[in-house]
Structure formats: structure tokens, C-alpha cells
Amino acid sequence: GQNIDQPTEMTATEGAIVQINCTYQTSGFNGLFWYQQHAGEAPTFLSYNVLDGLEEKGRFSSFLSRSKGYSYLLLKELQMKDSASYLCAVRGNTDKLIFGTGTRLQVFP
């Protein structure tokens, strides 16, 4: 079967660093995506990894290890506005995006 696992909820403090993990088991692999979704809003694209390693975009970085079926999203210098759900999604052989249930991150002052 195809499966994406990520923690349901996480909390962190403003200014801190948080790492959101995602593990996946899919039929084939054609890329991994991270999306941010604020309550009541559309998911917005954050990052895309298709090769192993770290992709950095400002305060956000995403890491991929294809051999381990593992990715993480790293958020630095957390701000209150980073409180949101973070969705991990994998594109498999069928070209469909398979989503995890999302990780709800709450940032406290």
C-alpha cells in the first residue's frame, strides 16, 4: 500500500527551530512536496525535493533521503504566523500526489 506518516501536532516557541518529519512508502517516487495550510485557507506550496539532500529557502529548509523514505521540513526563527498545518505529499509512479494527514504546528510567544 501507499502511506505517508507525519506527526499530528507539534508545538514550539517563537524564535526557536522546529523539524517536522515525514516518512513515506509509495509505489515509485517522482518527488516530495511540502505545503503550508493556514486554517480556512488554501494549501500553499513551500518546497519540492526529488534528489537526496537539503533544499534551503530562507527560513525554511527541506531534506530528502530516498533510500530511507524520509523527509523533514525545518523551520528556523519561528514566528507566530508560522502556526499552520504542514502537509507532506509524495508523487509516485502514477503521477498522483499522495498526501499525509498534515502536522498542525502551534507557535507560542
Added chain:
Amino acid sequence: ETGVTQTPRHLVMGMTNKKSLKCEQHLGHNAMYWYKQSAKKPLELMFVYNFKEQTENNSVPSRFSPECPNSSHLFLHLHTLQPEDSALYLCASSQVSQWVQDSGNTIYFGEGSWLTVV
């Protein structure tokens, strides 16, 4: 502004009603999607249209009927829905390319239509 607009944003309908959700993308993409998002469940792909042709119907009940008149418009026609169909319905678009590794055919979502079936 995501480049994908959906109307209405909120819809309440009875189980015997017929209504439609509308989506328009302004990104020049060639593929459009309907997703369903329910509480505590992963996003579920419902339909895919690639170059206006339906390429995916993910075992969706026939009370949901998609229509794609052109590459920038997508509709979801709703008829005799059930209360368990209440959810957020998200439209999305992407540019499908043979060079999938360049951008992964990144999907861009609309704001969604909140549907409540009573």
C-alpha cells in the same frame, strides 16, 4: 491571490438540491484537479483533467460530476449529496511537463469551497 479562484467559498445545501462549484485558473496550466479535504483525513484526489480530458476518477460516487469545458475552467456538479460529503473541496492546477524533475508538476490550490450538506 493564488492564481486559482473558486466560487462559492461557502455553500449549504439540502440532500435533494443540485448545485455546482466553479473553479478558474489564471496560471496558464494544462491540468486541473478536484480534491476533498475532511477533518483529520489526508487530502483525497477526486478528479484529474489533463488537456481538458478526464484522466483520473478516483472511485468517486456518481453524485459528484465534474466538467471541464476548457483548460482554465473546472466545475463540480453536486446532486443528492449525503451529510458525510460535507467537507472542504479544493480545486488545483499544474503545468504537466515531460520534464517532471524540473518542477515536479507542482500543484497550486485554490482557496476552497466549504460545503455543508444538511
